[in-house]
Amino acid sequence: MRIPVLILSALAFSSISFAQSAIDATIQAKAKQILPKVIEWRRHIHQYPELSNRETKTMEYIAQHLRSLGIEVQEKVAKTGVVGLLKGGKPGPVIALRADMDALPVEERVDIPFKSTVQADYLGQTVPVMHACGHDSHVAILMGTAEVLASMKKDLAGTIKFIFQPAEEGPPGDEEGGAPLMVKEGVMDNPKVDAIFGLHISSSTESGSIRYKAGPFMASSDWFTIKVKGKQAHGSAPWGSIDPIVVGTQIIAGLQTIVSRQENIVKAPVVITVGKFHSGVRSNIIPEEAILEGTIRTLDAEMQKDVHERLRKTAQKIAEASGATVEVSIDTKTLVTTNDSSLTNMMVPSLQKAAGKDRVQTQSWTTGAEDFSFFGEKAPALFFNLGGMPVGTDPAKAPGHHTPDFYIDDSQLDVGVKAFCHLVFDYATLQSKQKTPAKKGF
Numbered sequence: 001m002r003i004p005v006l007i008l009s010a011l012a013f014s015s016i017s018f019a020q021s022a023i024d025a026t027i028q029a030k031a032k033q034i035l036p037k038v039i040e041w042r043r044h045i046h047q048y049p050e051l052s053n054r055e056t057k058t059m060e061y062i063a064q065h066l067r068s069l070g071i072e073v074q075e076k077v078a079k080t081g082v083v084g085l086l087k088g089g090k091p092g093p094v095i096a097l098r099a100d101m102d103a104l105p106v107e108e109r110v111d112i113p114f115k116s117t118v119q120a121d122y123l124g125q126t127v128p129v130m131h132a133c134g135h136d137s138h139v140a141i142l143m144g145t146a147e148v149l150a151s152m153k154k155d156l157a158g159t160i161k162f163i164f165q166p167a168e169e170g171p172p173g174d175e176e177g178g179a180p181l182m183v184k185e186g187v188m189d190n191p192k193v194d195a196i197f198g199l200h201i202s203s204s205t206e207s208g209s210i211r212y213k214a215g216p217f218m219a220s221s222d223w224f225t226i227k228v229k230g231k232q233a234h235g236s237a238p239w240g241s242i243d244p245i246v247v248g249t250q251i252i253a254g255l256q257t258i259v260s261r262q263e264n265i266v267k268a269p270v271v272i273t274v275g276k277f278h279s280g281v282r283s284n285i286i287p288e289e290a291i292l293e294g295t296i297r298t299l300d301a302e303m304q305k306d307v308h309e310r311l312r313k314t315a316q317k318i319a320e321a322s323g324a325t326v327e328v329s330i331d332t333k334t335l336v337t338t339n340d341s342s343l344t345n346m347m348v349p350s351l352q353k354a355a356g357k358d359r360v361q362t363q364s365w366t367t368g369a370e371d372f373s374f375f376g377e378k379a380p381a382l383f384f385n386l387g388g389m390p391v392g393t394d395p396a397k398a399p400g401h402h403t404p405d406f407y408i409d410d411s412q413l414d415v416g417v418k419a420f421c422h423l424v425f426d427y428a429t430l431q432s433k434q435k436t437p438a439k440k441g442f
Contacts, residue, residue: 020429023155024353027421030148035414037147041065042140042410043114049103049129049136051120052167053177055080058101058139062164065143069150071162078181084162086150092158092428096188096196096379097420098372099135099142100168106132109404123172132406134201134388139164141199141386141416148421157428159191168371170333179371188378194431195343197423198372198383199416201408204398205387208412210355210419211363212384214344216268218337219297220304221369226251226292226315227327228279235284244290245279247324251292252277254314262310263303270307271297271367297367299336335373340380347382350426354418368401382423386416 041061050058059075062082066073072085081101107128108116118129146162163182171177176184188196205211228248233241255272263270272294279290296311298304312328319326352360363385372383388408389398399405 020425023152023425024422026152027148027418027425030151031144031414031417031421034144034147034417038140038144038413038417039410041143042136042413045136045139046131047114047116049116049118049131050101051105051122051129051172052102052169053079053171053175054120055101055166059164059166062101062139062143066146066162069147071146071150077187078166078185079175079177080166081182081187082162082164083187084146084160084164086146086153086156086160086162088156088158088160088428089154090157092156093194093431094159094161094191095424095427096161096163096193096375097142097145097424098163098165098196098198098375099138100165101135101139102167102169103129103131103135104133104169104402106130106402106406107404108132110407112407130404130406132403133169133401134203134406134408135168137201137388137408137410137413137416138199141413141420144414144417145420148417149424152421156425157432160424161187161191161193163187163196163375179374183374183378188375193375193379195427196375196379196381197347197420198370198375198381199386199419200370200383201388201416202385203401203406203408204389204395205385206359206389206393207387207391207409208355208415209359209361209387210351210384210415211361211387212339212344212348212351212382213363213365214339214341216299216336216365217339217383218365218370218373219269219271219299219367220301220332220336220373221334222296222298222304222308222330222332224294224296224311224328224330228290228292228319229325229327230286230288230290231323232288233286235286238286241286242323243286244288244324245286247319247322248277248279248290248292250322251315251318251326254318255294255311258307258310258314263307268299268303269297269365269367270303271295272307272311296330297369299365299367301336304336334369334371335377337370337373337381337383338376339382339384340376343380344382346430347423347427350422351384351419353422353426355415384419386419387412
């Protein structure tokens with residue numbers, strides 16, 4: 001007797017659905033169970049932060065944990081990074097999960113038991129160090145994810161790469177570092193990554209919720225330096241000078257017209273910020289040189305190129321009008337972080353499993369930048385935000401990232417663990433379905 005193909009298909013689908021439901025339930029239970037550990041890890045890392053390319057203790061802390069789980073570990077990747085490799089019990093895709101590790105030269109003002117009092121050298125200066133952007137949470141979430149996935153190894157299809165990346169905030173001075181160096185050293189190869197996922201904690205998004213956007217999500221980041229060369233003179237006789245300070249202020253004003261009058265910001269946002277202006281040594285001397293440093297943020301590659309050209313031309317022509325000269329250098333730090341649309345739309349249900357359907361929403365793009373963008377050049381990528389703002393807080397009043405008062409509620413970091421685990425299992429399942437040829441009946 002032949003059983004009809006439709007019945008066989010229904011039975012097979014029912015079996016797959018049951019297995020998937022069991023895996024989903026296991027992920028939920030294990031993530032909740034491991035939350036106390038994740039919080040402990042996060043607070044330890046927060047209390048002992050390390051600057052970019054100096055994350056040696058953090059590297060050792062992570063590597064020791066991964067080895068205890070039986071995960072293959074490589075240390076000192078891109079100077080102080082860690083890569084863990086977990087091979088599942090079944091064949092499947094290579095999936096990468098990424099967390100950044102570094103802290104910032106910021107003095108913490110938040111009064112918490114695990115407050116950082118660490119000081120370190122930064123470009124020849126002794127500075128306070130703080131996890132003022134939440135990378136401590138990212139590391140702890142990925143450590144928790146590694147433990148959960150290692151415990152489910154026999155059910156895991158494919159290979160997982162755990163990428164703990166140093167220097168996301170940018171390597172100091174002329175050093176190489178961050179995602180570009182990891183990519184250069186082959187972290188997305190051997191084995192070649194099929195998809196990569198990453199997250200970022202948000203101090204202004206309610207704790208435990210998730211925000212995402214398909215397509216361009218976070219801006220490119222370019223850092224520029226404008227050196228203005230003038231003519232020195234006594235402060236009492238400015239007519240004998242070519243004042244680089246005055247020229248510099250005119251250039252700053254001119255740069256803002258690129259944003260307000262020259263670029264089509266309806267197409268995509270553009271930001272030009274001068275964050276540093278240095279000139280002079282004495283109040284009664286008009287100096288010979290002024291140095292301006294700043295950042296450019298764009299969300300469109302063509303606009304990025306156009307802004308570069310306009311910035312150079314603006315600085316040059318304003319300087320010429322006063323008889324000064326300029327040297328302009330622009331250094332691209334990150335690309336536009338773009339979420340692969342097909343991958344993003346496919347994986348939204350996984351995010352909803354982690355946080356709950358009503359707590360997963362789309363958001364507009366942001367002019368913040370992420371060097372996760374370099375990984376996205378090598379494989380389809382999805383980067384999303386995980387809320388860390390205490391429930392009931394006004395988002396407009398939540399302390400921002402990179403500030404002394406930055407604070408996140410770590411009581412729902414298990415949502416990040418769930419999200420990573422569901423993404424891994426669901427992506428592997430979906431890839432398997434796409435590669436399985438349809439069976440023909442008779």
